[in-house]
Amino acid sequence: MIIVLLLILSVIAGVFLGKHFGKKEKLAKNLLILSAGFLITICLNEVFPQVYTSEKSSVIGIFVIFGVLLQMILEALTKGFEHGHFHHHSDHNILPVALMVGLFVHAFIEGIPLANEKEVLSPYLLGIVFHNIPISFILGAFLFNRKEGQSRSPYPTYMIIALFALASPMGMLLGNYFNPDLQPYFLAVVGGIFLHISSVIIFESNKNHNIDWTKIGLVCVGVSLALLMHLSHSH
Numbered sequence: 470m471i472i473v474l475l476l477i478l479s480v481i482a483g484v485f486l487g488k489h490f491g492k493k494e495k496l497a498k499n500l501l502i503l504s505a506g507f508l509i510t511i512c513l514n515e516v517f518p519q520v521y522t523s524e525k526s527s528v529i530g531i532f533v534i535f536g537v538l539l540q541m542i543l544e545a546l547t548k549g550f551e552h553g554h555f556h557h558h559s560d561h562n563i564l565p566v567a568l569m570v571g572l573f574v575h576a577f578i579e580g581i582p583l584a585n586e587k588e589v590l591s592p593y594l595l596g597i598v599f600h601n602i603p604i605s606f607i608l609g610a611f612l613f614n615r616k617e618g619q620s621r622s623p624y625p626t627y628m629i630i631a632l633f634a635l636a637s638p639m640g641m642l643l644g645n646y647f648n649p650d651l652q653p654y655f656l657a658v659v660g661g662i663f664l665h666i667s668s669v670i671i672f673e674s675n676k677n678h679n680i681d682w683t684k685i686g687l688v689c690v691g692v693s694l695a696l697l698m699h700l701s702h703s704h
Contacts, residue, residue: 471589473638476580479598480634483605484612491610500603501670502684506691509667511596514699516660523653532654536661539578546571550607551666569629572608573636575662576601580637582656584644592698593656596663597637599691608633 490496520529544551546567579597586594612626644655671688 472583472586472594473641475594475598476601476637476641477634479601480605480630483602484609484630486602487606487609487611488613491606491614497603497606497610499683499687500606502687503691504599504603505667505670506688507599507695508596508663508691509671510692510695510699511592512660512663512667514695515592515596516656516663520653520657520660525653529653529657532657533661533664536658536663537665538661539658540575540662540665543571543575547575550611551575551604568608568611569632572604572633576633576636577640577643578655578662579659580640580642581644581647582652582659583637583641584647585649585652586641592695595698596695600663600666601637605630605633 487497517533520526520533523529540551548567550568550572579600583594583597588594608630612629644652647655
């Protein structure tokens with residue numbers, strides 16, 4: 470129950486920030502960069518060691534690659550919301566129904582490996598929570614700051630938010646009905662999704678390819694937080 474609450478609250482917190490601070494593009498970008506450093510560290514220190522030391526390790530790489538490709542397909546629907554690119558597109562190019570599908574599938578799959586999670590504050594769960602906040606920030610900024618003339622939609626704003634907030638818990642619920650032996654495969658797919666999103670954010674070219682010390686610092690902070698968690702978890 471606590472895991473479900475954390476998943477939902479992370480979305481609500483992000484949307485709240487996006488609604489009230491959504492016009493501060495730099496804040497959204499910084500949150501994304503910080504979460505990307507955290508996420509890629511969780512991926513490399515927690516997710517990959519777990520799946521590659523499982524009995525399925527001989528084929529696990531195929532599922533990691535599938536996760537990368539799946540995220541690329543989902544981004545065709547979300548238009549790069551996960552990377553903070555909502556300001557590059559007009560509202561006519563980003564349909565709420567496409568966002569609903571893309572973000573829901575993304576979050577739903579992330580929730581499946583939580584089905585057998587016994588630790589309340591596991592590194593994997595906190596990785597999703599840290600990942601949810603900036604994405605929800607961008608979603609809230611987009612939904613609440615659209616121009617009035619373009620904001621009419623058959624899908625109410627709060628329905629989109631509710632679906633996204635409940636997507637991971639629903640994935641977690643469905644995961645209880647799968648054979649536990651399939652767990653490494655689902656985790657590998659999510660690992661591919663995490664790897665793609667975080668690496669795109671971190672390695673995205675800076676303006677004029679100049680060194681962005683703020684970006685480097687935020688990535689280091691995110692990495693440090695995840696490493697501290699990894700060390701405390703291993704003990």
